[in-house]
Amino acid sequence: MAAAAPLLSETFEFQASQSWCESFKSKHKIRQRHVTKYVSSKEKRTFDELLRIAAEFQHQTSSVISNFDPDFVINTDQTGCEYRISSNRTLSFRGEKVTQVAVGQLNQLTHSYTAQYGLTLSGKLLPMVFICLQEPNSKFGPRVQQEVTQMMDKYKNVYITATKSGKLTKDTYNLFLDKVLKPYVKTEPFLFIIDSWGGQSDVSMYDGKFVDEDGMPTCSLKVIPPKCTPLCQPCDVYFYRQVKNYIRRLQNCPVLITLRREITSRRDAIKIHSLVHNQLRAPAFEKMIRYAWFAAKLSLDREVFNNVNDIVFPDDVHTQKCDCGKSAFARCSWCREYLCFECYYDRYHPDECTEYC
Ligand SMILES: [Zn+2]
Ligand SMILES: [Zn+2]
Known part of the structure; x- marks a missing residue:
């Protein structure tokens, strides 16, 4: 209900019912667990x-x-x-106790x-x-x-x-x-x-x-x-x-x-x-x-x-080519050109963008 609260309006009502909850839990594979921390009823x-x-x-x-x-x-x-x-998540094999991720520095x-x-x-x-x-x-x-x-x-x-x-x-x-x-x-x-x-x-x-x-x-x-x-x-x-x-x-x-x-x-x-x-x-x-x-x-x-x-990283971005010939990575929100990472980030595209000035 807290997540839905900002979206509620006269035309959009939402009640978190028992059946909604059950199907949400099964869809997202959420299970019951032992309680590890108790909070007072005051917090509710x-x-x-x-x-x-x-x-x-x-x-x-x-x-x-x-x-x-x-x-x-x-x-x-x-x-x-x-x-x-x-993100502090990664994929690991089931049963692995400690998951390590290598990072640069x-x-x-x-x-x-x-x-x-x-x-x-x-x-x-x-x-x-x-x-x-x-x-x-x-x-x-x-x-x-x-x-x-x-x-x-x-x-x-x-x-x-x-x-x-x-x-x-x-x-x-x-x-x-x-x-x-x-x-x-x-x-x-x-x-x-x-x-x-x-x-x-x-x-x-x-x-x-x-x-x-x-x-x-x-x-x-x-x-x-x-x-x-x-x-x-x-x-x-x-x-x-x-x-x-x-x-x-x-x-x-x-x-x-x-x-x-x-x-x-x-x-x-x-x-x-x-x-x-x-x-x-x-x-x-x-x-x-x-x-x-x-x-x-x-x-x-x-x-x-x-x-x-939707605007910068649309689903079709990988099928597009940058002007330089490389595969596209992003789409400029100003000129709507598809650009590779080098042309978008390394060369700092706003300097070369024809729409943004
Ligand atoms: Zn490029
Ligand atoms: Zn641009």
């Missing part, structure tokens, strides 16, 4: 309570949203990434960083993605700093910074507001929907920064109640799953496996987000991003949409 009640709080937030927010231009209703959130987004599995995208109700992305890498001294050494600066100049749609943990602090969040949000909203009034993370819920931070020509505050803040983000935050409900899938498709490209090559360095992490952000900004994805708002129950517009697999 808490879930109903959460649904109620979320519904209240959705109701209140939807009524305010109509007062704003859909380009200026914005949701943003941080997502934790690893240099290598791995172990620290790339645990080295993490944060990416922050912003979405508008109209289905657009903020013009830049903000990336916070993990650096032992909270800042880059001179050589890395030079490399990072070069990459920001080249890609233009990434802003890169670092903290000790790879997670955002209040200061780095402030940098996000200055470098990514402010250049977009300028002096326009906007509705800003964020979760209750401490680093960003200080209202005075916004009133000082976002003002119109007369010095009046332009930012209307809506804070999603704690624990309700899986139900009512567009980034969480749908968008970041698509970003992660995209990255996984790039990192697990069959060509890389054949060449025993990995794209898991710091440079790759930056390049991957630049490419993903470039591709997700194409008009072809506007309906998908609007769906994230619908799934979060902050918009009533339900449209048929295509996701990352």
Whole structure:
């Protein structure tokens, strides 16, 4: 029911009945198991309570949203990434006790960083993605700093910074507001929907920064109640799953496996987000991003949409050829050309794309 909750509407009802459950279990080979952990009955009640709080937030927010231009209703959130987004599943023989998987460099599995995208109700992305890498001294050494600066100049749609943990602090969040949000909203009034993370819920931070020509505050803040983000935050409900899938498709490209090559360095992490952000900004994805708002129950517009697999990695992609003669790997969301991995990723296709400028 929790998974179905965002989809329920007047035209789509769903009840998890006994017979539905039985057939779902048999279809997916789910069996009963011994209980290994007990939780109090309070936690069950808490879930109903959460649904109620979320519904209240959705109701209140939807009524305010109509007062704003859909380009200026914005949701943003941080997502934790690893240099290598791995699935921790693999195929093994029945009865095998320990399953080992060889990986390139172990620290790339645990080295993490944060990416922050912003979405508008109209289905657009903020013009830049903000990336916070993990650096032992909270800042880059001179050589890395030079490399990072070069990459920001080249890609233009990434802003890169670092903290000790790879997670955002209040200061780095402030940098996000200055470098990514402010250049977009300028002096326009906007509705800003964020979760209750401490680093960003200080209202005075916004009133000082976002003002119109007369010095009046332009930012209307809506804070999603704690624990309700899986139900009512567009980034969480749908968008970041698509970003992660995209990255996984790039990192697990069959060509890389054949060449025993990995794209898991710091440079790759930056390049991957630049490419993903470039591709997700194409008009072809506007309906998908609007769906994230619908799934979060902050918009009533339900449209048929295509996701990352439909648009960039369609089923017929392997039967197509890139202009260079190699087998295609992806389809550009802007020009709709089929491209091999080298032309898409290595040569950074947005530089050569005829539709994107
Ligand atoms: Zn090619
Ligand atoms: Zn293109």
